[in-house]
Amino acid sequence: MEQYRKSRAHSPHGFFECEGRGLKWLREAYGHGGPRVVEVFGWGDDYLDIERVNSSSPTPKAAYDFGAALAHLHDFGADYFGEAPAGYSGTCYFGPLQDPVPMDTGNWTTAEEYFAQGRLLPMVELGIQRGSLNQSDMSMTQDIVSALPELLGPAASDSPARIHGDLWSGNVMWTADQGRSEAVLIDPAAHGGHREEDLAMLHLFGMSYLSNIIDGYQSVHQLAQGFADRYTLWQLYPIAGHCVFFGGGYVSEYRSMCRSLLRR
Template identity: 30%
Template structure:
């Protein structure tokens, strides 16, 4: 993504207003690790900031929803998140600007603190599953129409929406859709009933950070109120979470027995999303899991 002189000047003006003194950008260096957005570290003479960018027309309000999700995790869930500065737009470039976090050691102690933090977030409940507004999972819409039961929400707002998208782009065929219809009949009997919990919504190893001071930060959420095993299931999918994380979580908010046996079921949502965006082996995983449960 080309960073025009006008864009850089605009960011300097935004930062100057936020910190109350003139901010001059020395350089903006690309930051790796994200597949969805262009990210940069903004270097000033004294302090640094983080900015991520994308096409405002293709992904309307995506960073507004991310900002609001982080605010919800902090205000309601008492989670540690980066200092939120501004979600804005310059011409066709949407951006999210926040404090820069120097990464530190992902120690056992930090993992335990992350587990306790997530458990505390999950203790916050709501009258319904969902959210007052839709947001995003990655760069695809995430639908959050409130539902009274978790099975209805998971089927209607998570699985069916991804299946419909997959059919529209030729990823999902009639045979797999029929298998899912059989699975839908079984879902209400496959999990323990729990009240809605505030979820991060996209908690894989790339969506938390450990600071130089050893403090865990939650980043890049796709928040809603759902079954808390959704977050735990995703932590199992790609690795990156120590046993200390799970032990600390269990101390604060013990999980129902056999929760690990349900991780494949809950991960169908994120695997369908990955199949719709990336295809390949993700679709094979989806088929294997559906066959396992039906």
Template identity: 35%
Template sequence: MDDFVKRSPNAPAGYAAAEAAGLRWLAEPRAVPVVEVLEEGRDELRLVRLESVEPTADAARELGRGLARLHDAGAPGFGWSPAEPAFFGPLEKPFPVSTRVEDDFPDFWAEGRLRPLADKVTRTLGADGHDTVDEAIDVIADGAYDGISGQGTEEPSRVHGDLWSGNVLWTAAGATLIDPAAHGGHRLEDLALLSLFGAPFLEEIFAGYTAEHPLPGDWEQDLPAHLFFALLAHVHLFGEAYVDQAIGTAEAIIARADALGF
């Protein structure tokens, strides 16, 4: 079987094991294609080699349906990880994230993920920027995004966790997930990340998703709250280039919460 070796001698201890565990956990429900792990080592993974093809609308709709089924497979709790330690970020410089399990989404997202990261980038954001970001985290902590469009609450979903468009490989067998930061999270995390830098046939992905798992009509307005961690991670990893986008996203989170009555 042809294979692909992913190697980083400088990766932190446990990084390869965390990615391998995440891929296997995402593959368990057989909801969506996930690259197969053949072997793992201290600083490398051997994966099945995938051959890419051009994306199509049909493949995008099926990806959306598959993601809905994957999320519906559930997770033991918010913040739960299939491996410990857990990481987020590129192979060259990933950073650790909490694996503390929370009963509800606001505690996990606001206190487990967003606030620790915002505190790391205080100087980069600037005083006014950090105040705006902190206010956005506060409204998330208050439960504005616990459900979707202010409706109900969400149970923990089985999420990829770093599903920007570069972590979807379009193959003849369908859109295949690679390079996860898998955990128990909110179903909108993956959809938000697909929207962050744009994915091929994004609206078809969303249409497939909502056909499989219906969502409130204005659900896309919630997405800024769920891509916020990834944007703050970009500020942390890459600096000032992402500051304006992060602050603008914080403002959108606050405005949406106001509209929902929080």
């Protein structure tokens, strides 16, 4: 099996260990119907060695199968919202290789507390520290937090899922290495979270055969009523992250998303 080395000099402490342990943690679900996840061979302070995957094009059948496998991964579960990958006790990270930011871990028991205290508010605060967001954005975000019971609706009762955590289309590779098209997960920010987070990320920047993925998912796990209406809510965290990383048009997008949620 060919290896690929992902590296970055002077990376934050624990960055590659967290990713490596996250991949291994996600791979635990593979024997229980979960998706294929790249194999990990080792890591160091500034590198991660994983298997090399040859890319190909997806098919509707592969997308459906991936959706079903993703549901099995989520159902494999976590003990808490905010749980770190097994065997890891350091800082977890979210964001691009060149500028990852800390991602809080913890033992939140409700989706509302986890999303507010562990994800959304810390990211907006970081945006304020970097100068891309301001106190008005924090005030609007706190209004979102106050409205979370209504915005989450039936999704608030979901138990913690084992999620990829950064599941945009670029982190789902399609390969035919084993003779048929299948999805392979890479580059996670793995943790115990809410299943709708991964689905919302798939929608954020576009994904091939997305309806097939959702159909496959629901063949295994029926999503809570109104799940598609909550995509914008779950997308607030990654878009706030993009305000931190890149600024620019993501700032106006974040504000527009908040206003649309608060009008509901």
